[in-house]
Amino acid sequence: MKKDIQILKFGLKEIHILQPWVIPVTIINSFFKSIMPFINIYMSSKIIDELLRTKDVDRLIFLVGITIGLNLIIHLLSTGFGHLKGLLARIMWQNQDMRINEKIISMDYQHVENPETHILRTKITEGESMNGGGVYALVNYFDELITGLVTLFTSIILIMEIFKVNSNVGESIGFINSTIFNMIFIAILVICTIYNLKLKENSQNKFFNSFNRMISYNRMFFFYYDQISDYNSGKSVRLYHQQPLLNKKSENMCNGFHQILNEIISDNIKYGAANGFISSLLSGLVYIFVGLKAMSGSITIGNIVKYTGSINQFMAGSGMVLMAIVGLKANNQYLQLYMDFLNIEGEKYKGTLPVEKRDDDEYEIEFRNVSFKYPKTNNYVLKNISMKLNIGERLAIVGMNGSGKTTFIKLLCRLYDPDEGEILLNGIDIKKYDYDEYLNLFSIVFQDFKLFSFSLGQNVAASVDYNISKVEDILIKAGLKERLATLSKGVETPLYKDFDEDGVEISGGEAQKIALARALYRNAPIIILDEPTSALDPIAEFEIYSKFNELVGTKTAFYISHRLSSCRFCDEIAVFHEGRIVQKGNHESLLKDIDGKYYELWNSQAQYYNEEAM
Numbered sequence: 001m002k003k004d005i006q007i008l009k010f011g012l013k014e015i016h017i018l019q020p021w022v023i024p025v026t027i028i029n030s031f032f033k034s035i036m037p038f039i040n041i042y043m044s045s046k047i048i049d050e051l052l053r054t055k056d057v058d059r060l061i062f063l064v065g066i067t068i069g070l071n072l073i074i075h076l077l078s079t080g081f082g083h084l085k086g087l088l089a090r091i092m093w094q095n096q097d098m099r100i101n102e103k104i105i106s107m108d109y110q111h112v113e114n115p116e117t118h119i120l121r122t123k124i125t126e127g128e129s130m131n132g133g134g135v136y137a138l139v140n141y142f143d144e145l146i147t148g149l150v151t152l153f154t155s156i157i158l159i160m161e162i163f164k165v166n167s168n169v170g171e172s173i174g175f176i177n178s179t180i181f182n183m184i185f186i187a188i189l190v191i192c193t194i195y196n197l198k199l200k201e202n203s204q205n206k207f208f209n210s211f212n213r214m215i216s217y218n219r220m221f222f223f224y225y226d227q228i229s230d231y232n233s234g235k236s237v238r239l240y241h242q243q244p245l246l247n248k249k250s251e252n253m254c255n256g257f258h259q260i261l262n263e264i265i266s267d268n269i270k271y272g273a274a275n276g277f278i279s280s281l282l283s284g285l286v287y288i289f290v291g292l293k294a295m296s297g298s299i300t301i302g303n304i305v306k307y308t309g310s311i312n313q314f315m316a317g318s319g320m321v322l323m324a325i326v327g328l329k330a331n332n333q334y335l336q337l338y339m340d341f342l343n344i345e346g347e348k349y350k351g352t353l354p355v356e357k358r359d360d361d362e363y364e365i366e367f368r369n370v371s372f373k374y375p376k377t378n379n380y381v382l383k384n385i386s387m388k389l390n391i392g393e394r395l396a397i398v399g400m401n402g403s404g405k406t407t408f409i410k411l412l413c414r415l416y417d418p419d420e421g422e423i424l425l426n427g428i429d430i431k432k433y434d435y436d437e438y439l440n441l442f443s444i445v446f447q448d449f450k451l452f453s454f455s456l457g458q459n460v461a462a463s464v465d466y467n468i469s470k471v472e473d474i475l476i477k478a479g480l481k482e483r484l485a486t487l488s489k490g491v492e493t494p495l496y497k498d499f500d501e502d503g504v505e506i507s508g509g510e511a512q513k514i515a516l517a518r519a520l521y522r523n524a525p526i527i528i529l530d531e532p533t534s535a536l537d538p539i540a541e542f543e544i545y546s547k548f549n550e551l552v553g554t555k556t557a558f559y560i561s562h563r564l565s566s567c568r569f570c571d572e573i574a575v576f577h578e579g580r581i582v583q584k585g586n587h588e589s590l591l592k593d594i595d596g597k598y599y600e601l602w603n604s605q606a607q608y609y610n611e612e613a614m
């Protein structure tokens with residue numbers, strides 16, 4: 001109970017943050033919605049009594065006029081506020097999406113790589129969009145609760161009279177006029193309502209369980225959808241005849257999904273039938289109860305309309321309140337997911353020390369006995385790494401697949417922190433530096449870099465506004481002079497066709513050059529290139545290497561590559577093997593150690609060049 005209230009408070013606070021007007025407008029809308037039926041109930045009873053008693057035409061016209069007028073006003077107000085509420089709730093929903101995205105962007109990288117974060121996110125978005133659970137649903141349950149409470153309160157005021165024992169009626173109908181008769185009726189009303197509530201609660205819980213089972217199918221569905229729609233995968237699908245594989249996988253997913261859907265539909269039918277039966281039974285009882293009271297003479301004919309209408313409204317209102325409570329409780333399960341997501345803590349210590357701004361780019365990096373394993377794994381990916389990179393030096397990192405090269409860079413950029421040892425910048429642990437200032441020291445091209453469907457210039461500058469001539473200069477330096485000349489809108493040409501028909505498709509090599517240009521545009525003192533030329537043709541690769549010193553200037557550079565021939569220009573080469581640095585030195589010295597890993601790697605690659613040459 002305490003936890004439920006806590007989650008509810010969180011939900012209401014969230015709604016307020018996302019769109020502060022949603023709650024006030026919902027309350028006003030619920031009020032108008034709920035009083036509308038009572039105007040007709042009350043006024044109808046007055047008109048009937050008037051017809052049966054005085055038949056005063058002027059008064060009848062007055063009563064009908066008031067009824068129509070009130071109906072019109074309340075209807076207009078209720079419709080207007082209803083639309084406003086719908087609009088605000090949609091804005092709130094959109095703001096929630098943005099809040100979730102902002103959270104993902106700002107959370108520690110280790111959470112971004114953690115599949116559990118993505119499952120949680122999928123549960124939240126699908127809970128909202130497909131199952132009506134979460135913040136949006138809270139607005140609706142809140143609406144139902146307020147509407148129910150106002151309905152309940154108003155109906156109680158109107159029906160109180162009927163439960164009064166009338167001393168003017170005769171002995172023969174004494175039982176109908178007695179307190180016991182009234183109590184029996186109220187007891188039946190309460191029992192049926194509680195039973196209905198239990199049915200609803202069971203159905204909601206079953207639905208939430210089904211929803212949890214559905215999540216994995218939904219994730220698969222979107223995965224296949226993406227794969228099938230993505231023209232890049234289209235190539236391998238055709239080439240490897242993967243259609244049957246994808247079809248089979250989709251079919252299995254659909255079967256699992258349909259099975260859960262069938263269970264939900266059959267549960268809903270059972271619940272609907274039971275609920276319909278009980279509601280009809282109750283309606284019948286209300287008419288019998290009020291009819292008997294009228295026959296006994298304890299109420300007027302006009303009051304039959306008032307009391308049957310009000311008791312039905314009482315039942316509807318109490319049903320709404322109870323259903324809203326059950327709904328709110330069930331909805332808490334969805335809100336809890338959202339709360340867990342927002343509560344994902346930034347565990348990383350962000351530091352406060354400002355990074356010294358140096359015109360001479362004199363930044364020295366040292367790894368001291370660094371060991372690291374990925375969260376929730378047992379094996380060290382890096383073990384006892386120690387190395388120092390002097391200012392302005394170019395360090396090449398080579399090694400076989402999975403030897404830990406990219407992980408080394410991830411630690412350097414504080415995407416993860418070491419489990420043991422420390423990384424120092426100018427002799428100070430990098431954790432102590434202000435996180436954002438520290439990151440500003442790096443220009444990085446990752447292997448799996450990403451370009452966006454924005455303009456070429458915005459991609460290079462990583463910003464909406466940019467200096468056009470600077471972007472052009474850098475693109476030319478990165479080897480895109482000819483390609484740039486073919487673009488009618490120059491650097492303002494959109495990349496890809498996702499949002500713009502005039503967008504251009506670029507090759508893998510061109511994309512890599514743009515990613516390189518982006519790193520150069522940033523002009524940070526330390527540059528990191530993770531396989532920066534893997535997609536380039538030999539001539540483009542040669543051009544980049546021959547200009548590398550000019551491109552990198554006085555910056556300190558980390559250079560990761562599988563192609564050992566392309567690392568020869570580096571001052572120092574570190575050879576990684578199974579998470580350790582097994583050799584260090586320049587190309588010539590490393591090659592002299594014929595038992596070393598570098599010699600082995602070099603020869604295995606040189607062998608192919610030689611064979612090709614033969």
Ligand SMILES: Nc1ncnc2c1ncn2[C@@H]1O[C@H](COP(=O)(O)OP(=O)(O)OP(=O)(O)O)[C@@H](O)[C@H]1O
Pocket residue numbers: 113374375377381399400401402403404405406407408
């Ligand atoms: N997020 C992660 N969670 C768990 N293990 C990971 C994660 N990322 C990488 N690894 C594992 O860490 C090891 C080192 O990976 P890393 O990407 O650093 O190697 P690499 O030398 O850069 O390889 P490659 O040359 O193929 O790019 C691999 O065994 C990899 O499976």
